[in-house]
Structures are given as C-alpha cells and as structure tokens.
Amino acid sequence: MPQETTSERGDVPIPPADSKRRPCVVIIGGGFGGLNAARALKRASVDVFLIDRHNHHLFQPLLYQVATAGLSADDIASPIREVVRRQQNVQVMLGEVTSIDRESRVVRYEGGEVNYDYLVVAAGMQTNYFGNPQWEEQAPGLKTLRDALTCRRHILEVFEQAEREGEGSEGRGLLTFVVVGAGATGVEMAGAIREIAYQVMVKDFRRIDPTRARVLLLDAGPRVLTGYDEELSERARRDLEKMGVEVRLNAMVEAIDEEGVTVNGERILAKTVVWAAGVKGSPLAETLNVELDRMGRVSVRPDLRMPEDDRVFVIGDLARFENEDGEVLPGLAPVAVQQGKHVAENIKRAVEGKPLEAFSYWDRGKMATIGRARAIAEIGDWKFGGLLAWLAWLFVHLLFLIGFRNRAYVLMGWIFAYVGMRRSARLIVDPPKERAGALNFWQSPRADEVHAE
Amino acid sequence: MPQETTSERGDVPIPPADSKRRPCVVIIGGGFGGLNAARALKRASVDVFLIDRHNHHLFQPLLYQVATAGLSADDIASPIREVVRRQQNVQVMLGEVTSIDRESRVVRYEGGEVNYDYLVVAAGMQTNYFGNPQWEEQAPGLKTLRDALTCRRHILEVFEQAEREGEGSEGRGLLTFVVVGAGATGVEMAGAIREIAYQVMVKDFRRIDPTRARVLLLDAGPRVLTGYDEELSERARRDLEKMGVEVRLNAMVEAIDEEGVTVNGERILAKTVVWAAGVKGSPLAETLNVELDRMGRVSVRPDLRMPEDDRVFVIGDLARFENEDGEVLPGLAPVAVQQGKHVAENIKRAVEGKPLEAFSYWDRGKMATIGRARAIAEIGDWKFGGLLAWLAWLFVHLLFLIGFRNRAYVLMGWIFAYVGMRRSARLIVDPPKERAGALNFWQSPRADEVHAE
Numbered sequence: 057m058p059q060e061t062t063s064e065r066g067d068v069p070i071p072p073a074d075s076k077r078r079p080c081v082v083i084i085g086g087g088f089g090g091l092n093a094a095r096a097l098k099r100a101s102v103d104v105f106l107i108d109r110h111n112h113h114l115f116q117p118l119l120y121q122v123a124t125a126g127l128s129a130d131d132i133a134s135p136i137r138e139v140v141r142r143q144q145n146v147q148v149m150l151g152e153v154t155s156i157d158r159e160s161r162v163v164r165y166e167g168g169e170v171n172y173d174y175l176v177v178a179a180g181m182q183t184n185y186f187g188n189p190q191w192e193e194q195a196p197g198l199k200t201l202r203d204a205l206t207c208r209r210h211i212l213e214v215f216e217q218a219e220r221e222g223e224g225s226e227g228r229g230l231l232t233f234v235v236v237g238a239g240a241t242g243v244e245m246a247g248a249i250r251e252i253a254y255q256v257m258v259k260d261f262r263r264i265d266p267t268r269a270r271v272l273l274l275d276a277g278p279r280v281l282t283g284y285d286e287e288l289s290e291r292a293r294r295d296l297e298k299m300g301v302e303v304r305l306n307a308m309v310e311a312i313d314e315e316g317v318t319v320n321g322e323r324i325l326a327k328t329v330v331w332a333a334g335v336k337g338s339p340l341a342e343t344l345n346v347e348l349d350r351m352g353r354v355s356v357r358p359d360l361r362m363p364e365d366d367r368v369f370v371i372g373d374l375a376r377f378e379n380e381d382g383e384v385l386p387g388l389a390p391v392a393v394q395q396g397k398h399v400a401e402n403i404k405r406a407v408e409g410k411p412l413e414a415f416s417y418w419d420r421g422k423m424a425t426i427g428r429a430r431a432i433a434e435i436g437d438w439k440f441g442g443l444l445a446w447l448a449w450l451f452v453h454l455l456f457l458i459g460f461r462n463r464a465y466v467l468m469g470w471i472f473a474y475v476g477m478r479r480s481a482r483l484i485v486d487p488p489k490e491r492a493g494a495l496n497f498w499q500s501p502r503a504d505e506v507h508a509e
Numbered sequence: 510m511p512q513e514t515t516s517e518r519g520d521v522p523i524p525p526a527d528s529k530r531r532p533c534v535v536i537i538g539g540g541f542g543g544l545n546a547a548r549a550l551k552r553a554s555v556d557v558f559l560i561d562r563h564n565h566h567l568f569q570p571l572l573y574q575v576a577t578a579g580l581s582a583d584d585i586a587s588p589i590r591e592v593v594r595r596q597q598n599v600q601v602m603l604g605e606v607t608s609i610d611r612e613s614r615v616v617r618y619e620g621g622e623v624n625y626d627y628l629v630v631a632a633g634m635q636t637n638y639f640g641n642p643q644w645e646e647q648a649p650g651l652k653t654l655r656d657a658l659t660c661r662r663h664i665l666e667v668f669e670q671a672e673r674e675g676e677g678s679e680g681r682g683l684l685t686f687v688v689v690g691a692g693a694t695g696v697e698m699a700g701a702i703r704e705i706a707y708q709v710m711v712k713d714f715r716r717i718d719p720t721r722a723r724v725l726l727l728d729a730g731p732r733v734l735t736g737y738d739e740e741l742s743e744r745a746r747r748d749l750e751k752m753g754v755e756v757r758l759n760a761m762v763e764a765i766d767e768e769g770v771t772v773n774g775e776r777i778l779a780k781t782v783v784w785a786a787g788v789k790g791s792p793l794a795e796t797l798n799v800e801l802d803r804m805g806r807v808s809v810r811p812d813l814r815m816p817e818d819d820r821v822f823v824i825g826d827l828a829r830f831e832n833e834d835g836e837v838l839p840g841l842a843p844v845a846v847q848q849g850k851h852v853a854e855n856i857k858r859a860v861e862g863k864p865l866e867a868f869s870y871w872d873r874g875k876m877a878t879i880g881r882a883r884a885i886a887e888i889g890d891w892k893f894g895g896l897l898a899w900l901a902w903l904f905v906h907l908l909f910l911i912g913f914r915n916r917a918y919v920l921m922g923w924i925f926a927y928v929g930m931r932r933s934a935r936l937i938v939d940p941p942k943e944r945a946g947a948l949n950f951w952q953s954p955r956a957d958e959v960h961a962e
Contacts, residue, residue, distance in 0.1 A: 130581040137713035260590035
C-alpha cells in the first residue's frame with residue numbers, strides 16, 4: 057500500500073485545481089481499459105470525457121471471426137454512446153486524438169481540445185510491421201473492424217476469382233493463404249480460414265475444389281502460442297496440422313509483395329497474406345514526451361500513473377506494468393479491464409484526498425481457440441485442451457462481450473457456424489461512399505469550445 | 510393458353526440448338542426474379558448459369574432498416590452461392606454483365622462470357638435522378654447495401670458532428686433530414702429517421718437535443734404512397750405527421766447541393782438528403798437493342814419473352830408486363846418472385862417441346878410501414894392500417910426473407926428495436942481497404958473460357 061508522501065515523490069493524490077467545479081477526467085480510448093474506467097466512475101463526482109476515434113467499443117478477441125465471415129461487424133462491437141447512455145457524467149466524443157500537452161493539461165483532437173484534471177491514456181496498440189511499413193498494403197493486420205472487413209473481403213474474393221479462372225488457378229497462389237505470426241490471433245485466423253475452405257466453401261463452388269486451399273502459418277520463433285505452456289503449444293501445433301494447416305516455425309519473412317512471400321529464402325506464391333506478427337504502442341504515446349520501451353509502451357508506477365506526471369494514468373496494452381515478481385503483464389483484455397476499474401478507484405481516491413493504491417493483476421487464466429472443438433486453456437496450474445477448453449473458450453467470450461444484444465447475436469452466429477457448418481456473414485459489400493464535401497466532418501466552426509463542462 | 514404456332518409468330522418453343530448437351534439457361538441477376546427462376550429450375554434438365562455483380566441476394570424491402578441502423582447488412586442478404594448450394598445444376602458467377610449479344614447468343618461480363626440457349630434478364634432497376642446525375646453525390650439512393658451503408662454512416666456522422674459543435678449547430682441544417690419521394694421507401698425512411706432521433710439518439714447525446722432533428726418528406730405529387738387507396742394514403746400522411754415528419758406534397762425539387770435543397774423556390778438547409786423519388790431500368794437493357802419504355806423497361810409478351818427474341822425472357826422490375834386489363838404490373842417483389850417461378854416453368858416447357866404459358870399475377874395485396882405500430886395494408890378490398898397492418902407487415906416480411914438464418918437475425922433485430930427501443934447496428938466503420946494490385950480481380954488469364962458446360 058503506498059503511503060501518502062510529498063508531491064515530488066509523486067505519491068500524493070492531486071486535488072482538483074479549482075474546487076468549485078467537478079474535476080474533469082479525460083479518457084483516451086474506448087477499448088477494454090478506457091470503457092471500464094468510464095463505467096467504474098459512474099458514481100464518482102467527476103465529469104468524464106471519453107474520446108475515441110471510432111464510435112464503437114470493439115471486442116477484439118472475436119475480430120478474427122469477423123475476418124473469416126463467421127460473425128457480423130455489428131455483432132462484436134457496441135456503440136460507445138450506447139454503453140454509457142445511462143451514465144449522465146460521461147460525455148462521449150468521436151475524434152482522433154492528435155497530441156497530449158501535459159504542461160497545459162490539454163488533450164487535442166481533430167475538431168477540438170479538452171482540459172483535464174486527470175488523464176487516462178488507454179489508446180492501445182497498432183499493428184507492427186517491424187520496419188517494413190510497405191508490407192501493410194499486401195498484408196493487413198487485424199486490429200480494427202476495417203482490418204477485419206478488408207481481410208474478409210479479400211478471402212471471399214480470391215475464392216470467386218479462382219472459380220472464375222477454374223482449375224488452372226492454383227499455380228498462382230490464388231488459394232494459398234499465409235498467416236504471419238503464430239500468437240493467438242494468427243493461430244485462430246489460420247484455423248478459421250482452413251475451416252471455411254473445408255466446411256463452407258466446399259459446397260459452394262463448382263469448378264474449383266476449395267479443400268485444396270493451402271493455409272500456412274509462419275512464425276519466427278520455435279513454437280506456436282509462446283505465451284502458453286510448452287506442452288499446450290505442442291498440442292496446438294498438432295491440432296493445427298491435423299486440420300490441414302501447414303505450420304512453419306523458425307520462419308523469417310524476408311519479403312511480401314503482390315505475388316506472395318519470401319520465407320527463409322523460399323518463395324511462396326500467395327494472394328492472401330495476413331499479418332499477425334506483432335503490435336506496437338499507439339503513436340500517441342510519443343506525444344507524452346517520455347521514454348518508451350521497445351514496443352512503444354509507457355512504463356507506469358504501481359498505481360498506474362506515469363512516473364513523470366501525477367495526473368496521467370496509462371492503462372491497458374499501452375502500459376508497461378511490472379508486477380512484484382518483475383514480470384511485465386501481457387497485453388490481454390482481462391489486464392486492461394482490471395486496470396480500467398482500478399484506475400477509476402484511484403481517481404476517486406485522489407478526488408477524495410486519499411492515497412492511491414497499487415494495482416495487482418488477478419490472473420484467471422488464458423485460453424486460445426484453434427478450430428471447432430479444439431482449443432487450449434491454462435487456468436493456474438490446470439492446463440488442458442480439446443473440446444472442454446473450446447467450450448470454456450466459447451463460454452468465457454460470450455460472458456465478457458459487452459451488451460446482451462451482442463451476446464445473443466454472437467451465440468446465434470456460433471450455432472449457425474458450428475452446428476450448421478455455415479458462415480453466413482459472407483457478403484462482399486462495396487464500401488460506403490465517402491461524399492466529397494458533403495460533411496466536412498472534422499472542421500467544425502465551434503470546434504475549439506468543446507470542453508466537457 | 511397460347512397455341513403452338515409458327516416460329517415467326519414467336520409462339521413456338523425453342524428446342525436446344527444441340528441435342529447432345531443440356532441446354533444452358535443464363536440468368537442475369539440474383540434478385541427476387543432471377544433467384545426464384547434458378548431455384549425453380551432445380552429439377553429441370555438444363556444447366557443454369559447465374560450471374561450477378563454482387564455475391565449476395567438482397568432483401569430490398571428491408572434495406573431502409575439497414576440505412577437507419579436497425580439491422581445489419583448481413584441480416585437481410587444471403588450469399589447467392591449459399592442459397593443454391595445444394596442445386597448441382599446451378600453455377601454462380603460474380604461479375605458485372607456488360608452486354609447481351611442476341612445475335613450470337615452470348616452474354617459478356619467483366620472477366621468472361623457465356624453462351625446461352627435461353628436467357629433470363631432479371632437485372633432490375635437503379636436509382637433515377639431524372640436528368641440530374643450530379644445530385645447522386647449529395648443524395649444517395651437506396652437500392653444496394655452500399656447505398657444503405659452510405660446513408661447509415663452519414664446519418665450517424667451528422668449526429669456526432671452536431672454533438673461536437675454543440676447547440677449552435679441547428680442553423681446549418683446538420684440535423685435536418687430531407688427524404689425526396691413519398692413512395693414506400695421514402696415513407697419508411699422518413700419514419701425511421703424520425704424514430705431514431707426520438708427514441709434512440711435522445712438518450713445518447715449530451716450537448717444536443719436529438720428530438721429537435723427535422724425530418725422532411727417531399728413529393729412532387731399530391732399525396733404519399735400513390736400506389737395505395739386514397740384514404741390509406743391520407744392515413745399514412747396523418748401518421749407521419751403525428752410522428753413529427755413534415756410532409757410536403759406538390760413539392761418540386763429544383764436543386765440539391767452540399768448545403769441543402771431548393772424546393773418550389775424555397776431553400777432548405779439540410780446536410781442529409783436521401784433520394785427515393787424514382788427508379789429506371791438497368792442500363793443493360795439498352796444492349797438488348799429494342800425500344801424501352803419511359804422508365805427504361807423492356808415490354809414483354811404474356812409468356813414473358815421479348816417480342817423480338819424467342820429465347821430471351823425479361824422478368825421482375827425490368828419487365829413491362831401488361832395484364833389482361835391493360836394495367837402495367839408494378840415493380841414489387843411478389844411480381845418478380847412469381848415471374849421467376851413462371852419463367853422457369855416456361856423454360857422447362859420449351860425444353861420438353863411444349864407450348865409456353867401466359868403469366869398471370871396473383872395479387873395477394875400490398876403493405877407499407879410507417880413506424881412502430883403504424884402501417885397500411887390493402888388486401889383485395891380489405892384496406893386497413895395501424896397496429897394490425899404493422900403486425901401483418903412484420904409477419905409477411907419475415908416470411909419472405911430467404912434463409913432461416915436471416916429470419917432469426919431479423920426477428921431478433923426487431924425485438925431489440927421495437928421492444929428495447931434500440932438501434933444497435935449503429936457502428937461507423939471505415940470502409941475496407943481496396944488493395945491496389947493485390948488482386949487483379951476482373952482480369953483473369955482464362956477468363957474467356959467460362960462457359961457453363
């Protein structure tokens with residue numbers, strides 16, 4: 057428990073600058089961390105100003121199912137306004153934050169700016185191409201709904217293109233799918249693509265044999281799902297191979313272009329490449345003017361504040377938090393959720409003049425799915441796989457989805473997908489038109505007056 | 510019943526050109542007409558080649574609910590391949606038809622061509638701006654999923670923009686919505702936009718009052734829903750006005766631009782304009798080289814063939830079919846469905862050397878919805894409105910949706926929307942990226958060999 061000490065040590069709670077008004081808490085990001093922080097501030101006597109560049113909270117763990125046409129975009133996302141609609145002390149703003157000015161305690165975003173008494177930075181991570189930004193064009197990542205819809209569209213289109221070309225199309229890699237990175241997202245994507253080809257597409261096409269689609273899962277490391285116990289990793293690899301996924305470990309990607317990838321010197325023709333090899337902190341972190349770690353994360357104190365600023369908290373994937381054993385917490389949804397709730401408690405304490413408390417992560421375990429009836433799970437010392445782990449995975453993911461509507465839709469989608477062997481969200485929809493000038497979306501005449509008071 | 514006569518009279522069924530192979534039926538369009546024709550040919554000894562420029566069949570009557578965030582795009586559309594997956598004599602091709610060459614009996618599409626023995630043109634209609642194509646940019650129509658998603662995105666964005674600007678935003682027409690055309694689509698859109706503002710948005714925003722959103726419904730004619738009995742029209746108008754929609758009749762739109770519309774000389778500032786004022790035949794009809802009517806439709810004989818070509822049938826919205834009383838059938842889904850089934854029967858008859866039969870439309874009535882618990886219906890001489898008509902509308906639309914999955918999702922969406930007063934499909938999603946060069950989608954090396962044999 058931190059003790060109350062001097063302000064210079066950074067351990068003293070900060071009273072609001074002006075006691076006549078309620079302190080303003082600005083939260084950047086409506087992901088697991090930010091949204092949970094906002095909700096946990098429901099009864100606090102603060103005004104909350106929640107900014108996100110999307111109008112929705114996204115349940116990222118199921119994003120790969122949107123990318124592989126199992127679920128609709130609408131199923132795994134909730135409008136942020138909807139989530140906090142009953143919470144009168146929260147104002148939601150759609151806007152991309154451009155910079156944080158800690159000196160003047162101002163957050164600037166496209167369309168306006170807002171002053172804060174306390175700031176919670178929960179801006180998350182983005183896809184990391186490790187110095188090869190040109191690969192993004194050919195190998196989309198999987199962090200946003202847009203990414204997922206781009207992937208989905210591409211996967212559906214290559215099957216259509218192959219059908220148009222008929223049998224000769226295989227040589228060009230039209231039905232070769234390469235997933236780079238064998239973490240949870242990569243494993244899930246590879247398994248799901250193979251399942252679509254085998255169980256769904258096979259009945260839909262007449263001139264091609266979708267089961268001849270190749271799915272390759274590449275990783276630079278020596279095993280899949282490195283975050284897990286070695287035995288479970290090995291089990292996941294075997295499961296993937298049983299499903300027909302070609303797993304290649306110690307595989308360094310050297311090039312990606314329109315025609316395919318080069319791995320350990322070998323050329324693989326592939327029209328579809330999905331990048332799940334890594335993430336890095338939001339570029340917003342750079343505007344905090346502090347040193348970041350190799351992944352672009354901000355180191356935080358035990359109470360989740362930056363060491364350099366008593367009013368700024370960083371939570372979720374973007375925070376580098378070392379627990380008491382010196383381990384850095386991984387970028388998982390449960391960590392962000394718990395940190396979001398904790399930061400809200402600490403802000404309440406600060407407002408009330410009480411000392412802040414250190415965060416500690418309650419690890420309930422982790423799980424990854426590989427395919428229908430195949431998954432692995434680690435809950436404390438209990439490590440298991442197969443149908444039981446898969447059912448646990450389904451249950452936990454349903455449980456943590458935000459909103460009853462999403463739960464109902466996702467459950468229904470799964471019944472269709474796993475019982476009916478269908479992927480019904482298989483639409484190729486042309487993107488909505490962006491109307492030139494019709495709505496000058498970010499340039500508002502009164503954009504400078506957007507304080508939350 | 511048509512009698513068998515000479516080929517010159519056009520009443521003789523056409524045997525396949527080459528009796529060693531099964532005749533090939535090419536169907537252009539996977540809407541209500543084309544898809545029902547394909548399905549009704551299930552047991553016929555013909556090969557069916559179904560081309561559509563989208564990979565999905567769209568349930569257009571519910572499109573306005575996607576545009577107003579009540580349903581997901583995935584809910585009201587089914588992949589065409591999925592619908593006919595069990596039907597081994599159907600080959601589905603994703604492609605935009607560019608021309609029909611009746612001389613050589615070839616249909617050309619982007620990516621290939623296909624020969625036909627019988628052709629069914631079911632290409633439908635597109636939005637008609639009556640000589641003002643420049644209005645399309647500001648006032649999207651409502652014919653495709655893309656249109657609906659464009660509308661939805663725009664409607665959600667103006668509310669966000671208004672919230673960003675705060676109270677002063679009303680003067681600029683940010684929250685003024687103009688719907689042009691008071692047919693079924695226009696009436697449904699106007700009612701739904703008003704409902705969103707009143708029932709959904711009102712709880713979501715803090716700085717603006719969404720109930721002050723204005724919704725105007727304009728029509729050049731003297732009443733709404735002209736296809737209906739005058740008394741029902743009047744009732745619909747009253748219902749709309751009770752809901753807060755401003756209905757303006759005999760209103761000629763003279764200009765549409767970024768700032769608003771000019772109607773009968775009056776300037777109305779409005780950032781959102783939806784065009785539901787009319788449709789015209791697909792430009793494909795022009796490549797048939799026959800005279801078209803004012804709406805771009807192809808006149809057909811009683812057996813649904815073009816007068817000029819014994820092998821070409823035209824059905825659905827694109828066909829101008831006069832019934833025995835000299836009335837032209839309206840462009841409604843039930844007409845297209847029945848014509849699709851009828852054309853399949855006539856093709857089977859032709860293949861078997863039997864005379865073709867005349868089509869007659871069994872009018873089961875029509876209905877239009879205005880808002881929650883408000884609708885009108887005409888079933889024969891029975892004309893009614895209110896809750897009963899609305900429940901009938903819900904029931905009939907659920908019943909005619911293709912696919913159990915869609916029915917389940919739409920039903921669930923309605924329960925959330927009408928009981929829970931939510932529109933949960935309220936996501937603003939950036940459109941998927943189109944990857945330059947990654948997939949040269951329409952130019953296949955073997956594209957010229959795409960015959961259905």
